């Protein structure tokens with residue numbers, strides 16, 4: 001058994017020589033990095049835990065060779081794919097194997113963000129200073145003056161300078177181990193092998209993210225022989241990309257995760273589901289506003305509590321056995337501006353949850369009243385806060401207009417914030433859609449973790465009711 | 476390691492596996508290797524020649540050879556890690572936290588859920604809870620209004636269930652995390668909205684190509700470009716016809732109530748694994764924010780692990796998640812395989828909801844929230860004595876043509892209602908055309924830019940045709 005397949009069946013179906021030869025050009029550095037990686041996997045005894053992510057680039061077919069779990073990623077996204085694997089199975093040893101175009105160009109955002117996250121992953125970065133697969137174009141790591149297919153006169157200043165990834169990654173707080181190595185002679189190859197093994201070990205032991213940059217040879221696109229390319233890496237590349245350990249922290253193993261929980265109680269509890277309680281005895285549908293579907297619009301300024309009141313109504317209606325919906329206005333318009341809510345309560349099913357022609361409007365300020373009052377259905381009810389809106393004009397005829405000083409009443413109770421509950425009480429007294437007990441029960445249910453607030457809210461509701469009844473009596 | 480020179484085996488080379496790169500020559504301190512002068516007839520390359528009289532078995536040449544089956548130690552497996560002692564894995568790694576599945580295929584199980592009060596949830600929350608009940612413990616996303624609240628709820632809950640919520644650096648990263656987690660065989664999800672969905676399309680194409688499951692909830696907003704955050708339905712085209720490059724399709728589900736947000740999300744995971752394909756749920760901004768009654772299902776799914784997963788264990792070691800197929804015949808084969816899958820989905824997964832269609836002469840076609848306005852309009856039209864009905868596709872791809880055709884004989888006018896410039900209508904027309912059916916006349920009610928068709932507009936259209944036709 002070896003970490004390399006006995007036959008490369010994915011390479012042209014393993015036919016002929018391809019069953020035992022790589023697709024790499026003669027002298028390509030990738031083969032040596034593969035060898036080091038295979039040795040490290042073998043040496044650590046992790047073949048049955050390893051997932052290798054192959055990139056787009058010359059190493060796109062790494063899965064031809066490694067007898068481990070394999071996934072092939074889109075260009076530049078190998079670290080994201082690796083992270084997905086790591087979180088799916090934290091016991092897996094996941095390796096993101098990438099070239100310079102993949103890691104340092106198109107995938108830079110993934111490279112940096114996932115390095116910074118610092119979860120135990122191993123990134124092997126094969127830097128050969130040129131695009132291989134697409135045919136020798138400028139890489140982010142190409143040297144100044146280097147001639148490539150897309151820098152025919154040599155890399156100039158306007159193309160930017162070569163990107164030093166190992167240094168960049170090392171200065172992030174996430175990684176625990178970063179080293180740059182090379183393959184150009186026996187000594188460097190020994191160091192490379194050790195670095196790759198160490199980078200895997202950091203992951204195996206749950207210590208953190210490790211990054212090894214390997215200066216590798218691409219004889220084909222440098223248009224040099226393999227030995228000449230080794231020399232080029234040594235004399236041209238190394239001065240720009242200094243070898244050595246860039247970061248090596250002593251970190252205790254920390255990454256451990258239990259198996260995900262599928263316990264019904266835990267899931268339901270966290271979702272906020274309550275055990276089946278008693279149904280309220282059904283009350284007959286109040287047909288005075290509509291035969292089977294009442295639309296209510298609540299509108300005010302951002303902090304008026306229109307949405308909270310709307311949700312309370314919706315909950316109360318559902319507890320009552322009706323269907324009900326609530327749609328808030330949202331987004332920038334609700335930040336400080338008008339905030340309005342459409343509520344429907346239906347005996348059967350709410351067909352249309354929008355309320356373009358509400359039966360009831362509860363308006364907390366002048367703009368809301370001006371905007372929505374004309375939309376209220378014939379025979380509908382308009383309640384508004386007469387503390388805030390003085391002598392409104394242009395209210396439509398044929399609707400019941402109920403001015404109640406919500407804010408004043410709430411202020412008299414010591415908490416202007418409860419004006420929305422005052423309003424609900426008033427609305428209850430006037431339109432009587434749901435039994436008062438139903439709304440109060442819901443209020444108590446919602447405030448069950450804040451019992452201190454209950455008396456205030458009860459008084460606010462009652463005060464709203466009384467104010468509306470008093471108005472009714474004098475009218 | 477032994478340092479007895481004579482005991483160290485010398486290298487050997489099968490000439491056809493040598494690429495003649497010469498890297499080994501420099502590596503040998505004893506000049507045992509020379510460039511070959513003959514071209515190997517099998518490879519057309521010049522393998523090196525070994526003269527091992529002086530060789531001390533130092534293996535430096537082997538370590539310089541990039542080919543796994545190039546220079547090897549005699550009678551040895553390729554690539555031996557001779558510098559390292561094998562360590563006892565148990566000592567090194569401690570106890571395993573995650574079950575090491577011995578069987579390749581672990582089936583899902585369903586755990587009964589205790590009865591609960593109906594919940595009162597907004598659409599995005601309902602979808603999140605549907606996903607939790609489907610066994611999803613991995614959510615990857617990027618904040619975007621108006622879908623973010625679903626992700627926020629997951630960020631709160633998942634860590635407490637030993638799951639993961641990751642806020643990725645972008646939607647591009649998020650979809651690729653799904654490619655990873657889905658490829659490992661776990662159910663995963665993202666919440667996004669139109670611009671974010673656009674960014675994910677490339678990744679979805681890869682997922683379809685590599686047959687990776689995953690659920691995408693796109694709460695559609697106003698476009699094109701940055702548009703606004705109001706509700707729209709103008710991603711129907713993307714979801715049904717434009718899932719990235721290449722030959723792609725995915726089931727596209729269109730809920731219209733918070734209850735359906737839960738149910739369809741839950742079901743989406745099963746369908747996604749059944750077909751090994753992504754599933755897209757299209758909602759609109761209104762539905763995402765709409766609060767309504769949601770009843771919970773009777774069971775919770777505890778996901779197993781499919782045989783094809785790249786889990787990172789022995790039972791799944793031979794697996795590969797991959798969308799590249801270099802040889803044309805291989806790729807054609809894969810496309811044929813996908814086409815068979817698409818045909819199966821088309822045959823078995825069409826879903827729709829028919830409301831008062833039995834005798835409908837005016838048939839309104841609508842999905843998502845506009846279908847609710849349409850339902851209100853149908854009801855109002857019936858009150859006017861008009862035989863109106865609503866055909867609501869729940870799957871937009873495949874379009875539920877099999878349920879539409881039997882309704883058509885009584886229909887005198889089709890009216891497609893949508894918050895898009897005809898993308899739903901195009902799906903319907905295409906399905907009718909493939910079915911070889913000449914449909915009744917088709918008209919529409921369309922709104923854009925964050926506005927939805929209103930019940931009054933739909934009703935007016937219905938009543939207008941009633942007048943014209945009678």
Ligand code: SF4
Pocket residue numbers: 023024025026027028029030058128132133217218219220221
């Ligand atoms: S093009 Fe360069 S990097 Fe790619 S296989 Fe050939 S030598 Fe290696």
Ligand code: SF4
Pocket residue numbers: 485486502503504505506507508529530531532533534535536537
């Ligand atoms: S084993 Fe050492 S001495 Fe023998 S051929 Fe290889 S490099 Fe030369």
Ligand code: SF4
Pocket residue numbers: 027488492493494495496497498499500522523539540541542545546
């Ligand atoms: S290093 Fe390997 S492939 Fe290259 S010439 Fe030597 S034996 Fe052949």
